[in-house]
Amino acid sequence: MNTQLFFQYFVAGVTYGAIYAIVAIGFNIIYNTTGIINFAQGEFVMLGAMTAVTLNNFIPLPVAIILAVIITIIIGALIEILFIRWLVSPSVLRMIIITIGLSIVIREVALHIWGDGIYALPYFTGTALKTLSVGGVFISPQILWVLGICSITVIILNLYFKYTLMGRKMRACASNRSAARLCGINAKNMVTLSFMLSAGIGAIAGCIVSPITYVQYDSGTPLAIKGFTVAIFGGLGNSMAAVVAGLILGILESFSIWLMPTAFKDVISISILLFILFVKPSGIFGNKEALNLKEF
């Protein structure tokens, strides 16, 4: 294999990795405040992209994306308020089953609204066919957008959780909800906020990856599975780790295609997931003590 092909596989891997990573971040936010996995996260991704595509028919792209993110945030809040907020000390299992149920409902509603067609936002810069050629290796500019927005999101999130009062309140709720309440934090509002935040991140993810992956009423679930794998791989709750883990997984998958039939691609990723769960359940960058404090 010549170097040119080597880097082409590498770029393909980075593409996969960036898509996985930005979906994984959404999982981490809700996990960070509630300790649960929101299995409707993939549906937020789909909703964001679908809404943006529809709005883009009437208004320019950047405005459409911002509006779509806002609409998805509102939907996220409504979902939390209607289905989760009124539960009296729900168990982790119950919350997970609720989110799985919600994901099915959202998917079917999307099918009724948008039908089964496939949609995509236009490329943010250039067209689908325009690529940057670096020494014979072709890179789609959209990948740079995904990587860029992915990094900015992670940095802002980290700052938010570390240095703002609201972010610290959310983290407090995740560590110990009763103690947080005793300190005067409204835990229920924090959970609503985390659903809004993760719906927003999901919608951003949907908008920036949809030119590459396209979006269909049911495209949220497969993205969520990969995103979930990456979130576990990196260590649940750690967004920075999710990006690194996403890139590692994407590059591994891409090179596995060079060596083996494509059909084995998912075998690789699932094997990694199982291996990590057996050997280091806290994820490659995770903290074992921190994991022991969590319910799930």
Place this chain on the structure above:
Amino acid sequence: MKAVKVILVLFLLSILVIGQSYAGTIKIGAVLAVTGPASFLGAPEAKTLEMLVAEANSKGGIKGNKLELIVKDTGGNPEKAISFAKQLIEEDKVFAIVGPSTSGETMKIKNIAEEAKTILLSCAAAEVIVNPMAKYVFKTPQNDSFAVIKIFEQMKKMGISKVGVVSSNTGFGKAGKEQIEKLAKDHGITILLSEVYDKAASDLTAEVTKLKANNVQAVINWSIEPAQAIVLKNAKQIGLNVPMFQSHGFGNIGYVKAAGPAAEGVIFPAGRLLVAETLADNNPQKGVLLQYKKDYEAKFKEEVSTFGGHGYDAFIILKAAIEKAGADKEKVRDAIEGIKNLVGTAGIFNFSDKDHNGLDINAFEMLTVKDGKFIVLK
């Protein structure tokens, strides 16, 4: 008071009995994937049937028999297909069943229909539905193998002999891959590599890089998912500029819109419904296709698809047979085998006691994409 009750019960019973023995109604069951992942097949099929049944009834039914359509939505689930088929046969006592939409579902109820001696007109494509043949089972879409042969013939014309194949890990993808690999040798085509990707694949850059590394002269993609558009785009992005062939699954303008400029020049076999307007006036199918397209699009305000056409064909086959043989299941079954030169949307049907599909390779036309529209390849 008791007497009143008895009379009432007797009265109700008599209504039921009369209702059942009333000869003027033909019940047609439809087992279709109206919702769920295969809804792009089942939804237009169900709409088409509803439209045709309403139209036939407004003209006084078939030979004076009113039609009653009972649509059961399987959601693409074979288990549901089985229970609905049983329900239609045993409880509703339907005259014939149209559907299911997918090959997997059809194979599950093939024997049920056969044992109950109920005519089944499947809207799914797999050849195993009619080969080995079952006496009461028919299908309306064209065979996969015809699509593959059409592609190979086109490749020969273009001087292509070394190809790469990519397909999705679905029933449709697998069936196509098998046919391609089986028929390639006879047509002088060498398959340099054959890759299977996940149906939910979001990006296929690595796969097309592998195709490029193998120096393929052309690519055949066999799938019905968004991946058919993704593979086109990724190939162009990494500079793999070879002819791209697709299956008849590409016959959905949505994928062309999604792939945008990357879809230009794609070659694929399909029924003629997609290019009805551009057909020569002496084409025997043109009238039927334009009529169906006009009626469907006027009624449902959405673009017509070849899949709805499979439902259309199933209905006109049944109608032609009932017109000939009357409302008798056995006679209608025999009449279907006797149908010759029936012009449908998928092609011209010529059934026999050995052929329960009735179409030949000419049912497919090679199409290409130009300026975002389907046209006949010249």
